[in-house]
Amino acid sequence: MASPSQVLVSEVGPRDGLQSIASTLTLAAKKKWIDALAHSGLKEIEVGSFVSPKWVPQLADTAEVVAHALGIEGLKVAVLVPNLQGATAAVQAGAHKITLPFSASETHSLKNVRRTHAQMFEEVAAIAALLHSVDGARRPRFEVGMSTAFGCTYEGVVPADRVVALAEGAMRAGCDEVGLSDSVGYANPAQIRDLVSRVKRAIGAETFAGLHLHNTRGLGLANVIAGLEVGVTTFDASQAGLGGCPFAPGATGNIVTEDLVFMLEAMGITTGIDLGKLLNAREVLASVLPHEPLYGFVHAAGLPLGFDAAS
DSSP, rough: OOSBBBBEEEEIIIIIIIIGGSSOOOOHHHHHHHHHHHHOOOOOOEEEEEOTTTTTGGTTHHHHHHHHHHTTTEEEEEESSSSSSHHHHHHHHTOOOEEEEEESSSSHHHTTSOHHHHOOOOHHHHHHHHHHTTTTGGGOOEEEEEETTHHHHHHHOHHHHHHHHHHHHHHHHSEEEEEEEEESSSHHHHHHHHHHHHHHHHOOOEEEEEEOOOOOOSSSHHHHHHHHHHHHEEEBBBBBGGGTTTHHHHHHHBBBHHHHHHHHHHHOOBBOOOHHHHHHHHHHHHHHTTSOOOOOHHHHOOOOOTTTTTT
């Protein structure tokens, strides 16, 4: 299959990145960073999570962040929700998209959201019922993000057949789309091609949401290439590689947004993102998180001579 000519890069740093670090950004700092990210041309940003501040205090101001982001023209405002309560808060806040993490590893599910697979299907159905009661113009898109789809630090190998069955079950329970997440950085390109193809055949290519990849073992961008080869058109990424799952040991390193955008644009794949402005957003992030390690090869090496940063 030929690679797509256009790709949506969904920025998850303000949620996945900030939930995984010790620092807690002020609301003003989050607004400044999100503004800079949107100014670069990013069309979708996951700005926070409606999770209990007891568990993730860094995201306690998500409702206020959503309210601010909704004022940015052309931006799709996405949030993570762990359950029906979170989905209700997301609807009230006016988010355009909600993602429910559904771990293919039941052990990880119990650690992450304290739900068995059977309970997660009930959660999907309850959220779908809630959304059906919302006026069409205000109804957010409902994605189930299949976490630990490529392996788990608690269970090790996660059978592909299980992932496919869970994806089919989530669609039957009422979600709009299913994405696959390499939550702990276990995936390799052959596995990406195989599992994405299986899931797309099972649920339909039009309801496959995309890939959320980590670079924990250095295969993040290689896995993007594999995803492109099987027609994936949406990839999550985090500025400066911030992020990881706080409930999975060693799950560090989202793929770096700047490196992903550079690779795609260098390949002639349109993202609509101005790399120069994206690197400026990184400087904003560095200024508000001066003591956090930031990652990325493009920032360290600079853009090649003659490369058009405003592609």
